[in-house]
Amino acid sequence: MKTDFYQNSDIFNNILTMNDLFKSKEELEKLSVDLFTSGNFLEKINQNINFLSRESLLKLLMQNCPNLDNPGSLEKVIEGIRESLNKIPIVTIIVAFNPSQGAVEKISDFICQSFSKRIVIDIKVDSEIIGGVKIIYEGNIKDFSIKRLLDRYFQEQKGSIQSLLHE
Amino acid sequence: MFIPYYLIIIFIGFFILFGFYIIYLYYLYNREREFESYKKQLDHRSSDILSKATNKAQDLIIKATEKAKDIIMTSEYLKSEIKEDLEEQKKQILKEYSDEIRHLHLTLGKSFEQIGAEIKQGFLDQAKKSIVKVESSFDQELEDFKQVIKNQTVLSQNHIGQRISSEFEKAEEEIQIYKKNELDKINFKIGMIIQKVTEEALKDSLTIELNEKFLLETLEKARRESFLKE
Numbered sequence: 001m002k003t004d005f006y007q008n009s010d011i012f013n014n015i016l017t018m019n020d021l022f023k024s025k026e027e028l029e030k031l032s033v034d035l036f037t038s039g040n041f042l043e044k045i046n047q048n049i050n051f052l053s054r055e056s057l058l059k060l061l062m063q064n065c066p067n068l069d070n071p072g073s074l075e076k077v078i079e080g081i082r083e084s085l086n087k088i089p090i091v092t093i094i095v096a097f098n099p100s101q102g103a104v105e106k107i108s109d110f111i112c113q114s115f116s117k118r119i120v121i122d123i124k125v126d127s128e129i130i131g132g133v134k135i136i137y138e139g140n141i142k143d144f145s146i147k148r149l150l151d152r153y154f155q156e157q158k159g160s161i162q163s164l165l166h167e
Numbered sequence: 168m169f170i171p172y173y174l175i176i177i178f179i180g181f182f183i184l185f186g187f188y189i190i191y192l193y194y195l196y197n198r199e200r201e202f203e204s205y206k207k208q209l210d211h212r213s214s215d216i217l218s219k220a221t222n223k224a225q226d227l228i229i230k231a232t233e234k235a236k237d238i239i240m241t242s243e244y245l246k247s248e249i250k251e252d253l254e255e256q257k258k259q260i261l262k263e264y265s266d267e268i269r270h271l272h273l274t275l276g277k278s279f280e281q282i283g284a285e286i287k288q289g290f291l292d293q294a295k296k297s298i299v300k301v302e303s304s305f306d307q308e309l310e311d312f313k314q315v316i317k318n319q320t321v322l323s324q325n326h327i328g329q330r331i332s333s334e335f336e337k338a339e340e341e342i343q344i345y346k347k348n349e350l351d352k353i354n355f356k357i358g359m360i361i362q363k364v365t366e367e368a369l370k371d372s373l374t375i376e377l378n379e380k381f382l383l384e385t386l387e388k389a390r391r392e393s394f395l396k397e
Contacts (some may be wrong), residue, residue, distance in 0.1 A: 103382070130366055144385040156360045
């Protein structure tokens with residue numbers, strides 16, 4: 001249940017792509033190591049957490065950790081967050097161009113809404129699809145590419161094209 | 168001097184035995200002389216017998232030789248007589264045979280010539296008949312052969328004609344199939360080229376903005392049609 005709670009937390013709001021996921025894991029890893037060194041806890045968060053939402057993380061830690069001075073119990077909560085990150089489903093998106101951040105956000109939004117859950121998208125570029133998108137999720141492929149549309153069109157219109165050629 | 172009794176007995180015994188021995192030797196001597204005289208007599212008699220036998224054998228040989236000479240002389244005489252007789256008989260037989268042969272030659276010569284002429288004529292007639300028969304048979308066979316060849320030629324011509332026609336049809340059919348296959352290949356290649364050109368043209372004409380717009384529209388459409396939930 002705790003895992004679900006972490007996933008629904010705002011801390012993951014910034015994580016849209018695989019790159020974001022790697023960055024987040026890295027930050028949590030660093031923080032978890034740093035916990036056992038001497039120093040102020042808040043300073044450690046400021047130093048190690050940049051991509052993830054510091055406020056959201058602090059909120060989570062305060063809600064779930066009874067003693068913030070105890071690095072062991074803090075490390076346990078951070079470990080829980082990391083496990084939650086590993087459980088976020090990944091959907092591969094193949095596009096014909098390198099999308100802008102705005103496009104990535106829109107794509108992610110569409111995907112999350114479509115699947116009604118938090119999803120991390122793994123964007124890959126393949127110019128052969130010309131345009132549109134190919135979505136791969138748990139081994140299933142949904143092809144909405146221009147390449148597929150053209151293939152279908154030329155297959156259907158093969159007879160007409162041939163008759164045009166022989167006129 | 169006293170001589171023991173037993174020595175006297177031994178002495179006397181010895182003299183007796185010696186006397187017997189002398190007598191025995193004398194007897195042997197006499198027997199040897201008798202044997203020698205018998206041997207001489209025997210030798211003498213045998214030499215007499217041998218000389219008599221030799222003389223008799225010589226007489227016999229002389230007589231036998233004379234007899235043999237007589238026999239040889241007689242046989243020589245007989246042999247010359249027999250030889251003369253045989254020569255005479257041989258001449259006689261030869262003469263008789265030559266006369267007989269001469270007669271036969273004269274009588275049979277004519278007959279042989281006649282028979283030969285008849286046989287020759289017979290052979291000629293037979294040969295003529297055979298030649299005529301062979302000629303007519305050959306003509307008939309030639310005619311038959313010509314007919315067969317003619318029929319076979321017509322049949323072959325028909326067969327070849329049919330075969331050429333069927334081969335032609337087959338070749339025409341194969342050409343049509345080949346043409347269709349090649350045309351299909353060309354059409355397929357042309358279709359591919361047109362598609363490729365279209366794709367390249369689209370790639371060049373689609374800007375990133377247009378592409379993004381199309382992408383979002385596609386996603387929106389997919390979401391509306393619940394494609395992503397399937």
